[in-house]
Amino acid sequence: MTVSPANFDRQRFTALLHLMWRIRAFEEEAIAGQKQGLVLGAIHPSIGQEAVAAGVCANLRREDLLLSTHRGHGHTLAKGADALAMMRELFGRDGGTCGGKGGSMHIADFSVGMLGANGVVGANIPIAAGAAHGQKLRGDGEITVCIFGDGAVNRGPFMEGLNWAKVFDLPVLFVCEDNAWSATTRTAAMTAGDGPAARAQSLGIPADAVDGNDLVATDAAARGAIDAVRNGGGPRFLHCRTYRITGHTSVDAAAYRDGGEVERAKETCPIARLEAALSMAGVDAATLASARDRAKEEMRAIREEAQDTDWPDTAGAYTDVQDIGDPRGRAF
């Protein structure tokens, strides 16, 4: 990490450190909650990837739109969703982001422009293209950001969506959050060519690659790309290299990796690196500790509150299916 005291915005990066700690603490509480039987379905932690969520979303406005993946807690928090509602959603409780109907893989909060995690790899890319298409038709000056994983670049909708965005010159930033693993398979072993950015460039979309565990660099790269998109430059692509510290899901021990790989990756933990950079820039240890402790305390309290929440009213199983042919009251 290159830190130049002259242009190092200590206030901004301290706030982003706090956000990254919030993401980390949220997921650690969720994993603990799963061990207690509070999280009933699968969760896909983004531990070790927090700088991508924080660095990208720090450059978005509330009105901008964001689409995420099955590994989307960090993106959702960074876009401004309410952490308690999210934890309730993971627990399947009343007051969850989606009323307990979606769970971890379908968290969405339209009130902050977060159009949803998605259970299908790459499926958010065409949807993001459509959201940006709508923005262009309306001419409202807002943009869409679509975050997907490295596995998604091998799906057809990746090519279709990027081509679409370029052909229609849409205000969308594609962010490939590359954690090196497609579920339990090493992505590099299954991916031909020169990588995600090269694929985007082959379609004429300007693309950059960045160390996605370097918050300062990710923030700067995202800002540049987002500014270009917002200024009418058409779609952009950002390849963020990071690493998935946990298994594919929280209960995947990831025995298919050699332990050394994970240990080496932990040395590049984006939170530790940002703390070091802030320390070098003169931020005192108490401030750094406070960012961590406030986040941990917030998420601990949230877990306790979420687990004390009731289950949703069972009538909800029949609501918001459809208006025409509404299943409520039907025997079939």
Place this chain on the structure above:
Amino acid sequence: MAATTYIDAGRRALAEEMERDPTVWALGEDLGRGGVFGQYRGLQDRFGADRVADTPISEACIMGAAVGAAMTGTRPVVEMRFSDFALCAVDELVNQAAKARFMFGGQMRVPLVVREPIGMWRSSAAQHSQSLEAWYVHVPGLVVVAPATPADNLGLLKSAIRCDDPVVYMEHKNLWPLEDDAPEGEHLVPLGKADVARRGDALTIVTWSAMRHTCLKAAETLAAEGVEAEVIDLRTLWPWDREAVFSSVRRTGRLLVAHEAVSVAGFGAEIAASVAEALHHDLKAPLRRLGAPRIPVAYAPTLEDKVRVTEAMVAEAALAMMARERA
């Protein structure tokens, strides 16, 4: 009333709704040249290339983009050319469009219409002839419509565009040139309401799409034999008009369901099962289904005809049912 064709009625419906609501737009391959069948002819000149958008041959992205645009405040009308091609976009329709409102807890809706022309048409063989309506009826969240007449194509497409649910709108390719009267003023046909195409007391024939016309011809043959068949065109397959079907079957005591799609697990099976469950004691004869055998549609006309439910088959089945009084 004025004579209009089925294809022109669809074009008029879209134009009227685009005129009425600036958030309505259409997207699909070749729309600027009128679309593969000419359903969109002249609309790009009238509304511009932003609102009648030519797209790449990217079915998944056409449908997925429509989902994203529908979730954020527009009303896309998606053209898939052939229902067969829409299979390239099943994730976007089934996992995304149909589920988003529910799984996101009602935060938004997905008001899109996907036009998926169905049916056998001019020796088009196995990948351009299918009638897959039952697949979509099976999926919670979707409305499924299959109009059979110009007036219904006008009124149902307009209602589908105004509907806040994702609607699978299945026009029949063989009906494009069909001409009949349609109202000249504003004409809306409610979704979920069947049309009693012919009144009769002897038996109830339930059908939809192009098979409506086959069944009506068969009903004339039956009338010459002294059998007055009631022909019900469902028009909307989900939700289907149970009241119209049940009240008719209660009166006639006989049900024949006829459709072009494969009979096995076709939508006729759902209607037959529902009637059998609810009206068992009203039935004077075992109910019957007519549909295609479970084979792909072939190219050669002599082979293609093997999957066709004909007027003679409908009449014959009806007469056989009339001959059978249940003990």
